[in-house]
Amino acid sequence: MEKIVDIGFETIHLGHGSGGELTRNLLDKIIFKTFSNPFLDQKHDGSIVEFNEKIAISTDSFVITPIFFKGGDIGSLAVHGTVNDVAMCGAIPKYLSLAFIIEEGLKVSDFIKIVQSIKKAADESGVLIITGDTKVVERGKGDKIFINTTGFGEMHSKANISIQNILENDVIIVNSFIAQHGMAIMSDREGLEFETTIKSDSTNLNYLVKDLLDEFGNNIKMFRDPTRGGLGTVLHEIANDISKGVFIKETDIPIEKQVAAACEMLGLDPLYVANEGVFLTIVSKEIASEVLQLMRNHSKGKNAAIIGFVTNNHPKKVVMESSIGGKRIVSPLVGEQLPRIC
Amino acid sequence: MEKIVDIGFETIHLGHGSGGELTRNLLDKIIFKTFSNPFLDQKHDGSIVEFNEKIAISTDSFVITPIFFKGGDIGSLAVHGTVNDVAMCGAIPKYLSLAFIIEEGLKVSDFIKIVQSIKKAADESGVLIITGDTKVVERGKGDKIFINTTGFGEMHSKANISIQNILENDVIIVNSFIAQHGMAIMSDREGLEFETTIKSDSTNLNYLVKDLLDEFGNNIKMFRDPTRGGLGTVLHEIANDISKGVFIKETDIPIEKQVAAACEMLGLDPLYVANEGVFLTIVSKEIASEVLQLMRNHSKGKNAAIIGFVTNNHPKKVVMESSIGGKRIVSPLVGEQLPRIC
Numbered sequence: 001m002e003k004i005v006d007i008g009f010e011t012i013h014l015g016h017g018s019g020g021e022l023t024r025n026l027l028d029k030i031i032f033k034t035f036s037n038p039f040l041d042q043k044h045d046g047s048i049v050e051f052n053e054k055i056a057i058s059t060d061s062f063v064i065t066p067i068f069f070k071g072g073d074i075g076s077l078a079v080h081g082t083v084n085d086v087a088m089c090g091a092i093p094k095y096l097s098l099a100f101i102i103e104e105g106l107k108v109s110d111f112i113k114i115v116q117s118i119k120k121a122a123d124e125s126g127v128l129i130i131t132g133d134t135k136v137v138e139r140g141k142g143d144k145i146f147i148n149t150t151g152f153g154e155m156h157s158k159a160n161i162s163i164q165n166i167l168e169n170d171v172i173i174v175n176s177f178i179a180q181h182g183m184a185i186m187s188d189r190e191g192l193e194f195e196t197t198i199k200s201d202s203t204n205l206n207y208l209v210k211d212l213l214d215e216f217g218n219n220i221k222m223f224r225d226p227t228r229g230g231l232g233t234v235l236h237e238i239a240n241d242i243s244k245g246v247f248i249k250e251t252d253i254p255i256e257k258q259v260a261a262a263c264e265m266l267g268l269d270p271l272y273v274a275n276e277g278v279f280l281t282i283v284s285k286e287i288a289s290e291v292l293q294l295m296r297n298h299s300k301g302k303n304a305a306i307i308g309f310v311t312n313n314h315p316k317k318v319v320m321e322s323s324i325g326g327k328r329i330v331s332p333l334v335g336e337q338l339p340r341i342c
Numbered sequence: 343m344e345k346i347v348d349i350g351f352e353t354i355h356l357g358h359g360s361g362g363e364l365t366r367n368l369l370d371k372i373i374f375k376t377f378s379n380p381f382l383d384q385k386h387d388g389s390i391v392e393f394n395e396k397i398a399i400s401t402d403s404f405v406i407t408p409i410f411f412k413g414g415d416i417g418s419l420a421v422h423g424t425v426n427d428v429a430m431c432g433a434i435p436k437y438l439s440l441a442f443i444i445e446e447g448l449k450v451s452d453f454i455k456i457v458q459s460i461k462k463a464a465d466e467s468g469v470l471i472i473t474g475d476t477k478v479v480e481r482g483k484g485d486k487i488f489i490n491t492t493g494f495g496e497m498h499s500k501a502n503i504s505i506q507n508i509l510e511n512d513v514i515i516v517n518s519f520i521a522q523h524g525m526a527i528m529s530d531r532e533g534l535e536f537e538t539t540i541k542s543d544s545t546n547l548n549y550l551v552k553d554l555l556d557e558f559g560n561n562i563k564m565f566r567d568p569t570r571g572g573l574g575t576v577l578h579e580i581a582n583d584i585s586k587g588v589f590i591k592e593t594d595i596p597i598e599k600q601v602a603a604a605c606e607m608l609g610l611d612p613l614y615v616a617n618e619g620v621f622l623t624i625v626s627k628e629i630a631s632e633v634l635q636l637m638r639n640h641s642k643g644k645n646a647a648i649i650g651f652v653t654n655n656h657p658k659k660v661v662m663e664s665s666i667g668g669k670r671i672v673s674p675l676v677g678e679q680l681p682r683i684c
Binding site for chain 2: 013014017018020022023044048050051054057058060061062063065085088089091097099100101130131132135138140141146148151155224225227228233237241272274332333335337339340
């Protein structure tokens with residue numbers, strides 16, 4: 001796959017989605033060759049797998065534009081996004097299905113780049129692609145490429161994640177800087193030149209999640225990754241789901257200076273900007289500093305921070321103390337801040 | 343769901359894919375309300391399930407146009423297609439994930455119709471929708487709605503489907519009339535008026551497959567559904583995979599008269615026209631008539647027929663004896679006969 005693969009076409013044609021010879025050629029030369037493993041090699045309509053534990057399943061379609069961006073592309077994103085959703089359930093991701101909807105005219109070289117990026121991200125995340133599908137739609141009926149991945153993971157034997165366990169004074173920790181993914185896409189899309197380069201934070205979070213579960217087991221009460229809608233929307237959802245309040249301090253939320261500056265320049269609230277390498281966890285006050293320490297010692301949690309706590313005051317509301325000491329209610333995102341961010 | 347659900351909009355907006363309040367509203371009022379079950383009701387990023395047996399997994403994206411057609415719609419098709427792919431592995435389908443990519447401007451009433459159709463087809467097929475995703479793309483960047491379903495089924499305890507088991511003289515049986523789905527779509531799409539109405543054969547095949555496995559167990563050597571690419575392409579793939587020849591008789595292939603006439607009129611070879619309610623099975627000669635009998639007694643196999651056999655002559659080739667006695671090689675479909683047929 002290092003060299004350009006010759007499938008006899010420079011762009012994808014409708015025939016590549018026909019189910020006939022062209023489809024078989026595309027699959028054999030690119031997909032099966034790249035992802036070869038005993039499951040996929042069956043080349044059947046489906047794949048047969050075995051699990052020892054309960055399984056977490058999650059699905060996501062990726063429609064991001066542009067398809068290549070600083071810090072990743074739609075391929076790596078489609079792996080990280082679903083791997084992380086499975087991990088957020090308290091599971092160890094093992095397998096992914098992979099389905100493409102390609103717009104006629106996509107450059108074959110771009111398709112190969114995306115497939116290679118999927119392979120790399122899957123290898124790094126420790127998951128196998130076990131079954132897939134490829135469809136092609138006419139020019140103007142899609143947008144280059146959409147990808148669906150569905151992920152399967154074995155539940156971590158110590159995991160007992162449940163919002164029922166969340167109590168007053170429990171502590172909310174995030175692992176990393178927020179708003180990077182959304183601002184990277186924004187700058188790529190709009191051709192904005194910020195002083196420094198903002199890169200998407202798209203990455204896999206499953207190893208850090210596993211380490212946390214290995215160490216703290218059922219003392220971890222929740223994992224959640226604030227992707228679309230951002231941290232603000234997810235905190236609001238949590239407050240709603242647990243019928244308790246959430247209190248956060250603006251100055252405690254980790255954000256890179258250049259990202260904060262870019263948000264300010266564009267009039268965007270970083271609380272609603274999408275993330276792809278961020279998750280939050282809720283744990284009891286007693287173990288919070290230990291959890292924080294473990295996260296900071298991990299490559300995916302170096303900038304972890306305690307951002308707030310759960311309270312019985314203002315149930316179902318998120319209240320944020322601002323940098324100048326004022327308090328405001330954080331509402332959920334209404335409408336669309338940045339369409340097609342993932 | 344019988345009455346029109348009011349989500350405050352007549353068409354889908356980009357904000358419905360934001361992950362914010364509009365998304366939540368759409369999900370709560372339409373998706374969660376329709377599919378409510380203990381798995382989905384967790385409203386988490388994923389769902390946790392348990393299986394007793396090995397699992398078969400299959401994924402498919404559906405991009406059919408038009409989205410409503412005689413005999414079904416993109417919603418029922420997205421259920422049947424994946425349920426059948428899981429069944430073809432020798433498994434009992436249990437769960438589906440469900441992911442929408444909606445083009446901005448889709449009528450909410452059409453979306454609701456599709457969701458209801460998914461619900462009905464899922465109920466009839468005995469599967470639960472356990473997790474999902476909804477994305478919205480701008481007008482002109484999609485085509486009304488694309489759906490991905492990924493299906494999970496428990497392997498039937500008696501199933502031992504493997505092409506390794508296929509021997510010379512094994513018999514090939516199909517369950518029903520071919521070419522109906524493709525010709526139904528064709529007539530809808532082109533506004534063709536055939537003398538009588540051709541309906542898509544889109545339906546679930548999992549119950550008939552289960553009955554066959556209950557009765558004949560590991561004597562069933564293969565199931566395969568010839569969807570895209572049609573019967574001809576699938577037979578060619580099988581011949582290739584088993585490195586043996588396949589011999590079929592044109593007059594033995596079940597096809598409705600009006601479908602055959604429509605194909606002739608449009609110059610289409612029914613062997614390459616898509617099916618959605620057809621599967622073929624390969625069994626030893628000794629049990630072929632029993633298998634045929636069981637199929638004919640089942641609502642999904644009334645028109646079952648033995649269409650040919652496996653031979654050591656002409657390995658990797660499919661040879662068909664035509665209605666007038668001549669013989670021709672059936673090549674796989676090259677290019678695209680009917681784009682976006684599923």
